[in-house]
Amino acid sequence: MLTPAVPEIIEDDDIGLAVDARTESLPGLRELGPPDLVHLVKQSSKAGAKQTGVYHHVTGVDASSSASLAAYVNTLTFNPSDKTHKVVSGLYCCYNAFSHLDMRVEVKIPGSVESYCVDERGDRRVATDGLWLETFLCAVLRAYSYSDDGSGDTIKKIIGVRRFNPVTNTEQEHRFFEAAERLFFSGRQLGSDPEIQIPNAVSNHLTAGLLKYIKTTGRYTSGINLFEKLRTKDVEVSSLLARVLLDGDEEVQAVRLLHDSLQDVPMDYALLDCQASFCQSKGEGEWALELAKQGVTAAPSEFSTWARLAEVYVDMEQWDLALLTLNSCPMFSYQDKDSPRMPEPSRVLLPILPESVLDEIDEGQPRQGEPFDQVHVSLRKLQAATYQGTFLKAYSLLTRIAASIGWDALLKTRSHVFVMEEEYRSERHHSVTPKMPSSKNASTIALSGTPNGHPKASNGEGSDEDAGSEDDSPVDDEKTLAEGVSTASGVNGDGDENPIIKTDRSMEKPVPTIAAEEVKSGNEDAEAHHSEYPKFQNKRLCERWLDNLFMVLYEDLRIYTIWRTEMGQYRQQQMQYKKSAAEWEILGDLAERLHHTNEALEAYQQCLNIRFSPKAMRGIMRMYEKKGDTRSTLACLIRLITWQYRWYSEFSPELFYSIRKLIEDEGAVKVRSIVQSTNLPQHVLDLTHEYCQLCVTFHSSGTDG
Structure with a gap:
């Protein structure tokens, strides 16, 4: 394939600062490590000229030996765009996440090649064949894990990264799978995706990279052969094998495998989740529900099992149980991928290859020194656009519910299952000895499938007492939209399809729920009898993070509604509705987040019309x-x-x-x-x-x- 151009981040004065910064960052690395660093020392062709340090980052280079890394450095010695300098030395740094070492190859041009590794204390150690095997595997995994999905978000995070395909033919694939097989049961040392709390043999960066490679390339037979061999050593690998079989349209074989494996390890949550996902895809909600419940029982501290159960409840339109399950999800702080922390460079050169020039892409782009697009403050502050990990998954589930039943029905369901602040304070005021309403927790309720203690209560339809409490909870006029715009959900509370804008009433801002910390403060007892609070004896306390998601969703819907209302008004008056390219991009992302496909398409098209x-x-x-x-x-x-x-x-x-x-x-x-x-x-x-x-x-x- 055509080799991309070589970006250059330049150190004019202090040569080697980038390498020093990388060495200092080694103790803080927790994931697969940053992209590889390539540092070159250049010297002007003129006699007595001083030297200059330049560097860039790279992923996907063959890191199986010092020779392959030295070969990459040698490809950089001739730069057709810079004939006034020559490269006198180069250093390639590649992180080994298994052993927490930075493998380094130093090349003198012309001259010698020296390879060694640096540990977290900065000390040199000998680079062995075993360490190079680990480094090779890490390099392939990094190339897939740190790749860009096409949106440019990953590319924009780190300046000057060359990204290569680490596996370009079946011979390289064989080497990759062979290394993966040898190091498979050490994979948990690499960590895991942010949705997984505890990495294990089948949930870690190595297995995620293998599955991504197999799905990307369609090499299902190779993947099946690999996992078949590994399954003989550990039956838990069956969940990975089943996923590859399903992706490769070998459903009958996958179902047999899942059945047989669950006989051996009936409480393996990865197997249960795979089976639940398959039943979901076939529209068998009841079967998926039972499997998802078993998955939660098998791994109650994992987010993925609870998220699966919530998904099943959403598919079955049991909105109240979906909210209760979502409320029970264990949330983890998002840990981003390891990225390089480099000192401020003197200059940056970002050359363009003639083969990648397309006028359509370059036209309209802001030039150096030109001001950036103006973005309205309300669009800049949309918190949902920044969500990652468990919070992104939880928010997408909440938006699915809102898109299905509408904002008003979502608030009504919320007030049925959670204790609202207003009703709690009102009840405390009339109670001599205020107590916590119930000792039950949302986890057991979600698993039993009876949201308010009544088997027939579902889909947000609670008991009469609950309904009464919801009617008593007021909503201040200040909490409605100042513009008087209406709800932006695609359907109303009755489930009937309606136009995007409903002008008969405004959209309510969510009333806050009561915090568990507030209930348990002072002398209050969290294990009180139900009779103290008859109005909400079967309600649950809403987690603060979920309460915040409702506020974030409200803000998304509010901005979306204002946009669509303004668009409609401008069209009625036959006027042009103007936004900057960055604003149209944000609005498109917003509409897509809220499951309004046509509106997202329209916004994205408007963005592309500008640049x-x-x-x-x-x-x-x-x-x-x-x-x-x-x-x-x-x-x-x-x-x-x-x-x-x-x-x-x-x-x-x-x-x-x-x-x-x-x-x-x-x-x-x-x-x-x-x-x-x-x-x-x-x-x-x-x-x-x-x-x-x-x-x-x-x-x-x-x-x-």
């Missing part, structure tokens, strides 16, 4: 993929691939997966023909053809012809 945005293009592509529009999807892919090359990324697993699925559905010949018929420069089309060629190399379905 190219990878995030907007990626959002549009997702919607075309859902509609099965091959030509439009490919048009988006061509532009996204070109933008990725523009910013030194030759490989994005998500974009490769999209092309592979198109080839699987339409055939390689048709896909290539559609790409070639696009009215764009040939050098741009060739970049997409390289992705298609990868599918041929891996013998993907649809490439036989």
